[in-house]
Amino acid sequence: xxxxxxxxxxxxxxxxxxxxxxxxxxxxxxxxxxxxxxxxxxxxxxxxxxxxxxxxxxxxxxxxxxxxxxxxxxxxxxxxxxxxxxxxxxxxxxxxxxxxxxxxxxxxxxxxxxxxxxxxxxxxxxxxxxxxxxxxxxxxxxxxxxxxxxxxxxxxxxxxxxxxxxxxxxxxxxxxxxxxxxxxxxxxxxxxxxxxxxxxxxxxxxxxxxxxxxxxxxxxxxxxxxxxxxxxxxxxxxxxxxxxxxxxxxxxxxxxxxxxxxxxxxxxxxxxxxxxxxxxxxxxxxxxxxxxxxxxxxxxxxxxxxxxxxxxxxxxxxxxxxxxxxxxxxxxxxxxxxxxxxxxxxxxxxxxxxxxxxxxxx
Amino acid sequence: xxxxxxxxxxxxxxxxxxxxxxxxxxxxxxxxxxxxxxxxxxxxxxxxxxxxxxxxxxxxxxxxxxxxxxxxxxxxxxxxxxxxxxxxxxxxxxxxxxxxxxxxxxxxxxxxxxxxxxxxxxxxxxxxxxxxxxxxxxxxxxxxxxxxxxxxxxxxxxxxxxxxxxxxxxxxxxxxxxxxxxxxxxxxxxxxxxxxxxxxxxxxxxxxxxxxxxxxxxxxxxxxxxxxxxxxxxxxxxxxxxxxxxxxxxxxxxxxxxxxxxxxxxxxxxxxxxxxxxxxxxxxxxxxxxxxxxxxxxxxxxxxxxxxxxxxxxxxxxxxxxxxxxxxxxxxxxxxxxxxxxxxxxxxxxxxxxxxxxxxxx
Numbered sequence: 001x002x003x004x005x006x007x008x009x010x011x012x013x014x015x016x017x018x019x020x021x022x023x024x025x026x027x028x029x030x031x032x033x034x035x036x037x038x039x040x041x042x043x044x045x046x047x048x049x050x051x052x053x054x055x056x057x058x059x060x061x062x063x064x065x066x067x068x069x070x071x072x073x074x075x076x077x078x079x080x081x082x083x084x085x086x087x088x089x090x091x092x093x094x095x096x097x098x099x100x101x102x103x104x105x106x107x108x109x110x111x112x113x114x115x116x117x118x119x120x121x122x123x124x125x126x127x128x129x130x131x132x133x134x135x136x137x138x139x140x141x142x143x144x145x146x147x148x149x150x151x152x153x154x155x156x157x158x159x160x161x162x163x164x165x166x167x168x169x170x171x172x173x174x175x176x177x178x179x180x181x182x183x184x185x186x187x188x189x190x191x192x193x194x195x196x197x198x199x200x201x202x203x204x205x206x207x208x209x210x211x212x213x214x215x216x217x218x219x220x221x222x223x224x225x226x227x228x229x230x231x232x233x234x235x236x237x238x239x240x241x242x243x244x245x246x247x248x249x250x251x252x253x254x255x256x257x258x259x260x261x262x263x264x265x266x267x268x269x270x271x272x273x274x275x276x277x278x279x280x281x282x283x284x285x286x287x288x289x290x291x292x293x294x295x296x297x298x299x300x301x302x303x304x305x306x307x308x309x310x311x312x313x314x315x316x317x318x319x320x321x322x323x324x325x326x327x328x329x330x331x332x333x334x335x336x337x338x339x340x341x342x343x344x345x346x347x348x349x350x351x352x353x354x355x356x357x358x359x360x361x362x
Numbered sequence: 363x364x365x366x367x368x369x370x371x372x373x374x375x376x377x378x379x380x381x382x383x384x385x386x387x388x389x390x391x392x393x394x395x396x397x398x399x400x401x402x403x404x405x406x407x408x409x410x411x412x413x414x415x416x417x418x419x420x421x422x423x424x425x426x427x428x429x430x431x432x433x434x435x436x437x438x439x440x441x442x443x444x445x446x447x448x449x450x451x452x453x454x455x456x457x458x459x460x461x462x463x464x465x466x467x468x469x470x471x472x473x474x475x476x477x478x479x480x481x482x483x484x485x486x487x488x489x490x491x492x493x494x495x496x497x498x499x500x501x502x503x504x505x506x507x508x509x510x511x512x513x514x515x516x517x518x519x520x521x522x523x524x525x526x527x528x529x530x531x532x533x534x535x536x537x538x539x540x541x542x543x544x545x546x547x548x549x550x551x552x553x554x555x556x557x558x559x560x561x562x563x564x565x566x567x568x569x570x571x572x573x574x575x576x577x578x579x580x581x582x583x584x585x586x587x588x589x590x591x592x593x594x595x596x597x598x599x600x601x602x603x604x605x606x607x608x609x610x611x612x613x614x615x616x617x618x619x620x621x622x623x624x625x626x627x628x629x630x631x632x633x634x635x636x637x638x639x640x641x642x643x644x645x646x647x648x649x650x651x652x653x654x655x656x657x658x659x660x661x662x663x664x665x666x667x668x669x670x671x672x673x674x675x676x677x678x679x680x681x682x683x684x685x686x687x688x689x690x691x692x693x694x695x696x697x698x699x700x701x702x703x704x705x706x707x708x709x710x711x712x713x714x715x716x717x718x719x720x721x722x723x724x
Contacts, residue, residue: 077650078470163616176609180603198599199602233596233607234607239559243538247682250536250668250682251525259651261656290621309510312566
């Protein structure tokens with residue numbers, strides 16, 4: 001069952017858990033803010049729920065609590081950061097702040113990072129720049145999951161692209177895997193016992209795996225050497241634009257792994273503690289192109305023209321960021337949604353760390 | 363019928379035609395090189411064939427032969443260019459050169475342009491940067507053609523994204539509309555009397571228009587107020603990722619029209635001589651991130667791993683740029699392909715301008 005919980009209290013619980021792991025007060029605040037933000041905008045798969053995976057990683061040494069990100073190369077407009085396998089979120093916040101600082105001073109900042117960890121939703125980092133009045137972009141690679149067009153074996157990651165820009169009434173936030181759907185969505189459908197409504201998974205290059213009962217094939221998604229993989233955005237044939245999603249995935253690989261000289265998707269294996277994903281963080285100051293207020297007003301008017309289009313009955317046209325803004329308002333007032341299993345696991349972590357959690361989940 | 367013609371001779375013919383319009387020697391050389399390159403890499407729809415459209419535009423004043431691009435705002439890493447409705451190709455070459463110069467001096471250059479014209483393939487400009495050892499990106503907007511997800515009326519342009527980066531053996535060149543296919547592909551299928559093999563065109567938001575005999579609906583694609591439009595990359599439903607292609611189209615609008623304060627897609631009407639599309643040009647020097655040779659070697663190895671994947675029988679895995687490189691080699695040796703109708707139209711233009719064209723097309 002899914003219940004609603006006060007976001008301020010859960011944020012405090014997360015803070016205490018991360019303090020319990022040995023992170024500093026500031027670090028624990030930053031992680032808690034990032035994870036709770038994710039739940040507040042309605043992306044439950046990547047917020048509180050992810051604490052269980054991070055808990056595993058902290059215990060097995062994949063996430064190294066005391067390691068700090070280090071700038072290994074830098075210019076006025078760029079930096080390469082080695083995250084030294086610290087927590088992905090902390091590396092992300094550090095690196096995007098660096099990009100923002102560069103953009104404020106020189107107009108643009110591009111930071112690439114290597115040896116990082118799972119950093120949650122890419123949109124959080126892009127939005128950090130938007131909150132400072134800038135354009136933000138962020139991407140990460142992941143272990144091989146996407147089938148390059150015609151390939152019978154995955155090689156490119158799910159490689160999301162996030163873009164955020166200030167607009168009224170809502171910040172425009174785009175955050176999308178370059179596969180048709182991310183891995184987590186398949187897991188949700190399996191848990192719910194629902195068949196996939198489109199070609200999200202394929203075997204042998206082109207054969208759809210649509211039934212939630214295709215247990216063997218769906219399990220094989222996690223096997224890097226299997227004949228099963230996620231379809232790129234655009235499906236698995238050129239007719240539907242498969243090569244475009246595939247190409248975008250490769251471009252993300254350039255801005256993450258290639259330009260940081262880190263691990264490409266095919267080098268990332270889940271159990272190897274000496275490899276990790278790579279990320280990129282871009283901030284651009286719109287005022288290097290013109291009057292910032294006029295630019296934002298023009299963009300807002302353009303987005304409003306899109307919202308005002310006639311649409312399929314019952315299906316409004318939704319601009320990226322609008323759903324998230326509505327969820328944020330709702331959950332800030334009425335609480336974030338946590339299912340019983342996740343709550344039990346998170347309170348289990350708290351208990352293990354000796355935290356008196358009852359006050360946060362009443 | 364399609365015949366092969368010597369690319370050097372056709373390039374000379376194009377040069378003479380553009381000189382005949384009143385462009386300078388240097389300008390005519392640049393346009394001829396750009397158009398012939400497009401045919402050499404096998405994209406016949408956007409090379410010599412496009413001269414007929416440009417001829418119309420030059421005669422009706424949409425393209426203003428003597429107008430020069432002007433930098434209206436500039437920083438070390440950015441510029442806004444007003445093209446003053448000069449030829450799109452010349453504006454594109456000028457603006458990408460400016461981005462390249464900035465990248466060589468400061469690591470990164472972003473140039474946005476307004477009041478431009480149709481500039482041919484975006485990939486040409488991205489490749490200009492790659493030829494200088496840099497990463498290049500280029501995008502343009504166009505009049506409304508894409509249906510935002512659920513909308514029954516088009517608003518976003520076909521808005522391609524091009525990305526190029528040096529690699530061995532071939533430069534990686536990605537160049538793709540953010541619609542499933544560009545407008546021109548629909549025209550090709552109609553001319554050939556072939557039905558569309560996928561959901562490329564939709565009416566009323568979701569209904570496929572697949573038959574080449576749907577004359578009324580397909581004609582309505584050109585009517586900005588109609589209920590017909592192109593599907594975004596990812597189709598017309600969220601299940602297939604429609605919102606992703608739509609969002610990418612909006613991001614292109616930001617980098618072209620919004621950041622240049624030019625005309626957004628919904629402001630571009632074909633017959634209005636006072637509006638024009640906008641473009642963006644980005645160059646990034648990989649050496650601000652590390653040793654350039656090592657970065658290119660790492661990227662080349664990654665692309666080779668993709669090429670080497672097992673694939674669907676008879677369908678190899680193709681990396682973006684490989685097809686173009688093979689076409690370039692073939693057509694440089696054996697000639698570019700021009701159909702009789704296009705040749706007659708182009709020689710008609712030459713004749714009108716008093717050019718002795720026979721020597722170029724024998």
